Amino acid sequence: xxxxxxxxxxxxxxxxxxxxxxxxxxxxxxxxxxxxxxxxxxxxxxxxxxxxxxxxxxxxxxxxxxxxxxxxxxxxxxxxxxxxxxxxxxxxxxxxxxxxxxxxxxxxxxxxxxxxxxxxxxxxxxxxxxxxxxxxxxxxxxxxxxxxxxxxxxxxxxxxxxxxxxxxxxxxxxxxxxxxxxxxxxxxxxxxxxxxxxxxxxxxxxxxxxxxxxxxxxxxxxxxxxxxxxxxxxxxxxxxxxxxxxxxxxxxxxxxxxxxxxxxxxxxxxxxxxxxxxxxxxxxxxxxxxxxxxxxxxxxxxxxxxxxxxxxxxxxxxxxxxxxxxxxxxxxxxxxxxxxxxxxx
Amino acid sequence: xxxxxxxxxxxxxxxxxxxxxxxxxxxxxxxxxxxxxxxxxxxxxxxxxxxxxxxxxxxxxxxxxxxxxxxxxxxxxxxxxxxxxxxxxxxxxxxxxxxxxxxxxxxxxxxxxxxxxxxxxxxxxxxxxxxxxxxxxxxxxxxxxxxxxxxxxxxxxxxxxxxxxxxxxxxxxxxxxxxxxxxxxxxxxxxxxxxxxxxxxxxxxxxxxxxxxxxxxxxxxxxxxxxxxxxxxxxxxxxxxxxxxxxxxxxxxxxxxxxxxxxxxxxxxxxxxxxxxxxxxxxxxxxxxxxxxxxxxxxxxxxxxxxxxxxxxxxxxxxxxxxxxxxxxxxxxxxxxxxxxxxxx
DNA sequence: TGTTAGCACTCATACCAAACGAGTGCTAAA
DNA sequence: TTTAGCACTCGTTTGGTATGAGTGCTAACA
Numbered sequence: 001x002x003x004x005x006x007x008x009x010x011x012x013x014x015x016x017x018x019x020x021x022x023x024x025x026x027x028x029x030x031x032x033x034x035x036x037x038x039x040x041x042x043x044x045x046x047x048x049x050x051x052x053x054x055x056x057x058x059x060x061x062x063x064x065x066x067x068x069x070x071x072x073x074x075x076x077x078x079x080x081x082x083x084x085x086x087x088x089x090x091x092x093x094x095x096x097x098x099x100x101x102x103x104x105x106x107x108x109x110x111x112x113x114x115x116x117x118x119x120x121x122x123x124x125x126x127x128x129x130x131x132x133x134x135x136x137x138x139x140x141x142x143x144x145x146x147x148x149x150x151x152x153x154x155x156x157x158x159x160x161x162x163x164x165x166x167x168x169x170x171x172x173x174x175x176x177x178x179x180x181x182x183x184x185x186x187x188x189x190x191x192x193x194x195x196x197x198x199x200x201x202x203x204x205x206x207x208x209x210x211x212x213x214x215x216x217x218x219x220x221x222x223x224x225x226x227x228x229x230x231x232x233x234x235x236x237x238x239x240x241x242x243x244x245x246x247x248x249x250x251x252x253x254x255x256x257x258x259x260x261x262x263x264x265x266x267x268x269x270x271x272x273x274x275x276x277x278x279x280x281x282x283x284x285x286x287x288x289x290x291x292x293x294x295x296x297x298x299x300x301x302x303x304x305x306x307x308x309x310x311x312x313x314x315x316x317x318x319x320x321x322x323x324x325x326x327x328x329x330x331x332x333x334x335x336x337x338x339x340x341x342x343x344x345x
Numbered sequence: 346x347x348x349x350x351x352x353x354x355x356x357x358x359x360x361x362x363x364x365x366x367x368x369x370x371x372x373x374x375x376x377x378x379x380x381x382x383x384x385x386x387x388x389x390x391x392x393x394x395x396x397x398x399x400x401x402x403x404x405x406x407x408x409x410x411x412x413x414x415x416x417x418x419x420x421x422x423x424x425x426x427x428x429x430x431x432x433x434x435x436x437x438x439x440x441x442x443x444x445x446x447x448x449x450x451x452x453x454x455x456x457x458x459x460x461x462x463x464x465x466x467x468x469x470x471x472x473x474x475x476x477x478x479x480x481x482x483x484x485x486x487x488x489x490x491x492x493x494x495x496x497x498x499x500x501x502x503x504x505x506x507x508x509x510x511x512x513x514x515x516x517x518x519x520x521x522x523x524x525x526x527x528x529x530x531x532x533x534x535x536x537x538x539x540x541x542x543x544x545x546x547x548x549x550x551x552x553x554x555x556x557x558x559x560x561x562x563x564x565x566x567x568x569x570x571x572x573x574x575x576x577x578x579x580x581x582x583x584x585x586x587x588x589x590x591x592x593x594x595x596x597x598x599x600x601x602x603x604x605x606x607x608x609x610x611x612x613x614x615x616x617x618x619x620x621x622x623x624x625x626x627x628x629x630x631x632x633x634x635x636x637x638x639x640x641x642x643x644x645x646x647x648x649x650x651x652x653x654x655x656x657x658x659x660x661x662x663x664x665x666x667x668x669x670x671x672x673x674x675x676x677x678x679x680x681x682x683x684x685x686x687x688x689x690x
Numbered sequence: 691t692g693t694t695a696g697c698a699c700t701c702a703t704a705c706c707a708a709a710c711g712a713g714t715g716c717t718a719a720a
Numbered sequence: 721t722t723t724a725g726c727a728c729t730c731g732t733t734t735g736g737t738a739t740g741a742g743t744g745c746t747a748a749c750a
Contacts, residue, residue: 031713032713043723044723044724048715050714061714063730064713066714067713067714139492142499144485145485146484147484147505150505152507160495162509239584251595251596386694387693389695408700409701409742409744410702410744411702
């Protein structure tokens, strides 16, 4: 990339056009640019340059004799070459830190909170997924009787993530459950969750010989339960922001986005497709999903202890404040990394 | 109620008008009625009756020389006297039964699933709350070390609801935690959550004399934690249906509803206000919330073991199929009652 | 006395042409 | 190479008219 066949002045003009369009949502004309931006050239000159920029594919004209709007390619150039990512303010940082480090203990709450912050600071839709649980190490474990037929399995990782899984079983004496879970813990503590497979559980049987039948019974249930940990949990917040965006003022258009995001099936695939780069910006057709052609997504990946990872996604109209959103995504991504990695005391 | 100063024929005409308006969303005129509905009178007669019905407050005229639309009072009469609630089909029943009785064990999943069904069958917004936790009896309790400074308090009710609360404390030896939680359980088991106050916890101290300082330390933390249980958990589904409703085609209007529903604060109050009757229908201004003036809500209460209760709410435009929605709400409400009460299977 | 036909009137909506104006492309002069 | 000027385009606004759905009222009718 980097090497665009385009003059410095053209770049400046493109920048002005896109900035203005992001502000006003209106096709922008040469006169507007020459008046509002101190480029030192007349509207006629700008007019010529705009014609060239259109020919190069950076601009589009909704109809003859209207102003220009950026094409996806134009946005791409803008994002690559022109957006400057200022760091977010100290106040925002403080809020984010306090909201994410304060009294949140469950992974799902943390993700939800992060999504909320993200959508509030950007006024856009935010989605945060929970890191795959199975790369973390087991730190604590309990089996708790919930009813005569149900048991709650609680897993705590060394990173402080808590996860509970309901098991359906008809063998629910709390005394036995305590013995089993104590033994399991002493046996599995420090193991990564993904390594807790049937084979390792089988060894448990030796340690609990007097409870052999119970363990036999428990193993397939545990196996199922651990499998259910593989799904990606995600939290979306700020959907209603879509309704405030001019591009989606027509509720038909808003509905397209809503319906896409509601369909979990879609979302799962969508999230998988989303780049696993540290930070990725996809604009309109680059997303490759027709119903999101009018949108851009900015996504990032956060790592937990450098291993398992979760995703952060902001979805908005192409006409968004890229610099601002990128900086917020970055900051929250990093914070989330830290918090999940257990650096939080 | 029951005794409306209104003739049989006026009732018939009102019914025809409201039915037609629910179908078409257009103000309905006298001629439409005389043609579409076999009332055996001419449009002129209907015209006269409509004028009377307007004077009585059952109809409104958006502007002179347009057709009539029902007033809130008109809808009220319609709902009270004219809607007939047919039972829902056997197919629907089967779907609901299988979705709610099948492999769901967590209260929150159950509520979520019920809300989903409700919104899918009605094409409207559905909200389902989980029965208030603090009227349930304590069935199980554990303290689990999460990190050196964090402990998880897990509460299980006799109705099978699981709740975990984070405690920040620097006294986190799992062996001690086990002893304390075992004693607490033996001591508090069967007590309703709301009765677990400081006084009852104080008695715990006697039972754990050798851990006196620990209990001193624990009590204020527990007190805080229990306070945080008072919130009502609720699940809303089908928000996007709003966007398909003519009344809210303007995304400004849709946003009003969205914003109201998103604000948890609002929702909490709103849910408290919602009638605790077995079944309640509120129309427009009857709701008493300005931003919902264009809506009706149909709500019901389901009981768990005749004690604690949860709410079921369907929110839609006043122009909704009341008969259908009522029957679905009723059926799901009853099913939910059953499932929650007999959750141990 | 209740019902109906007829008619004048209202008023939101559709329609259409003209005026407007923001913006362009092109040309010619600086 | 830049700029001023100008003719042209085309979506939007404007205003005036027609349309028609619907009303209220009156008078005739059963």
